[in-house]
Amino acid sequence: MGKNGRRRDDQAGEEFYECIKDLLEHPVVQEMQKYIQHGTTTCYQHCLNVAYYNFRLCRRLGLDARRAARAGMLHDLFLYDWHEHAAKTGDHFHGLRHPRRALENARRHFSLTSLEEDVILKHMWPLTVIPPVHAESFVICLTDKYCGFCETVGDRHRLYYRRYPLYRKMLRSISFLHP
Numbered sequence: 001m002g003k004n005g006r007r008r009d010d011q012a013g014e015e016f017y018e019c020i021k022d023l024l025e026h027p028v029v030q031e032m033q034k035y036i037q038h039g040t041t042t043c044y045q046h047c048l049n050v051a052y053y054n055f056r057l058c059r060r061l062g063l064d065a066r067r068a069a070r071a072g073m074l075h076d077l078f079l080y081d082w083h084e085h086a087a088k089t090g091d092h093f094h095g096l097r098h099p100r101r102a103l104e105n106a107r108r109h110f111s112l113t114s115l116e117e118d119v120i121l122k123h124m125w126p127l128t129v130i131p132p133v134h135a136e137s138f139v140i141c142l143t144d145k146y147c148g149f150c151e152t153v154g155d156r157h158r159l160y161y162r163r164y165p166l167y168r169k170m171l172r173s174i175s176f177l178h179p
């Protein structure tokens with residue numbers, strides 16, 4: 001990457017941080033550090049990844065990057081370990097129900113716009129049937145799945161990339177998601 005590209009990235013990183021820094025410092029958001037989301041990635045880090053991709057992609061598309069980043073940071077604020085959730089509670093539908101739980105927790109601690117609420121509530125679409133209202137919610141449907149995929153693959157990425165042509169092809173076909 002050239003000097004200009006690096007400067008652009010630094011600037012985007014600073015703008016991104018300004019959008020979400022109050023959320024990052026909040027104890028309820030910090031609590032997500034306790035739970036693993038995918039592989040070795042905590043729920044907090046996953047939300048940060050999704051928030052960043054939301055910010056970059058929405059900015060590039062001329063959408064509300066600030067609101068998309070903030071909703072991204074709160075989209076999985078369900079606050080339990082989902083790996084043991086079904087055994088502990090008998091609820092086998094975490095995948096379908098956690099967007100509503102995240103929204104309720106987020107509402108309790110922050111004031112949200114209708115756009116942010118839609119982004120949080122619809123982020124699992126099309127698994128949850130009711131489609132998004134806002135374009136930013138369609139963006140999180142992509143960025144959340146993409147981040148989840150990368151976090152799950154983790155350290156095996158290089159190996160897969162070298163070994164499997166289909167894996168390389170698939171990543172190239174979704175390279176538009178990369179900021």
Ligand SMILES: [Fe+2]
Pocket residue numbers: 075076098099123124
């Ligand atoms: Fe989620």
Ligand SMILES: [Fe+2]
Pocket residue numbers: 046050075076144
């Ligand atoms: Fe997520």
